[in-house]
Amino acid sequence: GNSVTQMEGPVTLSEEAFLTINCTYTATGYPSLFWYVQYPGEGLQLLLKATKADDKGSNKGFEATYRKETTSFHLEKGSVQVSDSAVYFCALSEAGEYGNKLVFGAGTILRVKS
Amino acid sequence: DTEVTQTPKHLVMGMTNKKSLKCEQHMGHRAMYWYKQKAKKPPELMFVYSYEKLSINESVPSRFSPECPNSSLLNLHLHALQPEDSALYLCATRGGTEAFFGQGTRLTVV
Numbered sequence: 207g208n209s210v211t212q213m214e215g216p217v218t219l220s221e222e223a224f225l226t227i228n229c230t231y232t233a234t235g236y237p238s239l240f241w242y243v244q245y246p247g248e249g250l251q252l253l254l255k256a257t258k259a260d261d262k263g264s265n266k267g268f269e270a271t272y273r274k275e276t277t278s279f280h281l282e283k284g285s286v287q288v289s290d291s292a293v294y295f296c297a298l299s300e301a302g303e304y305g306n307k308l309v310f311g312a313g314t315i316l317r318v319k320s
Numbered sequence: 321d322t323e324v325t326q327t328p329k330h331l332v333m334g335m336t337n338k339k340s341l342k343c344e345q346h347m348g349h350r351a352m353y354w355y356k357q358k359a360k361k362p363p364e365l366m367f368v369y370s371y372e373k374l375s376i377n378e379s380v381p382s383r384f385s386p387e388c389p390n391s392s393l394l395n396l397h398l399h400a401l402q403p404e405d406s407a408l409y410l411c412a413t414r415g416g417t418e419a420f421f422g423q424g425t426r427l428t429v430v
Contacts, residue, residue: 308363
């Protein structure tokens with residue numbers, strides 16, 4: 207079946223550091239790819255998405271490019287802030303006979319220190 | 321309106337209680353989902369409703385009973401839960417390719 211693999215955390219950075227969170231996937235066909243963010247005590251928020259190969263999703267300074275050749279969707283940000291501390295989930299959309307499902311990676315905790 | 325609203329935000333219930341979680345959306349989306357999330361883990365899919373009909377049940381125990389009264393509402397009825405059912409329960413709706421999540425209900429079973 208389809209799956210998503212994320213780098214293990216926690217990732218601890220100083221404010222204004224460069225962020226990369228690796229995400230690779232295994233899927234049949236060409237799924238849509240997503241990054242969701244979860245702040246403490248909250249639900250998941252869609253951070254960015256890409257629906258086809260070479261698409262770049264971007265939002266709030268975060269970017270990720272859908273790389274079909276490497277089956278990757280790495281999340282990057284040039285300068286992180288303390289407020290970016292959260293759990294980040296990479297996910298793909300899986301179409302099935304009975305409906306669409308999201309397949310999540312394990313999540314990566316990001317801690318940003320001032 | 322891009323909100324998915326879940327109530328209550330927190331719920332403590334005994335193992336013999338019956339309670340319900342509610343989810344409301346006014347985004348016009350026809351797919352609605354229940355997820356369960358344990359601490360430090362990704363969400364796990366429980367149920368999918370498509371056009372108000374249950375389309376996916378991920379082998380969830382019968383002590384969890386979903387209901388979709390109309391296209392805006394999704395309920396999760398809880399009965400005879402176990403302490404290991406304590407978790408964050410998330411509702412989501414889907415429009416196009418992306419899913420939108422509510423803030424969740426933090427459930428504690430005592």
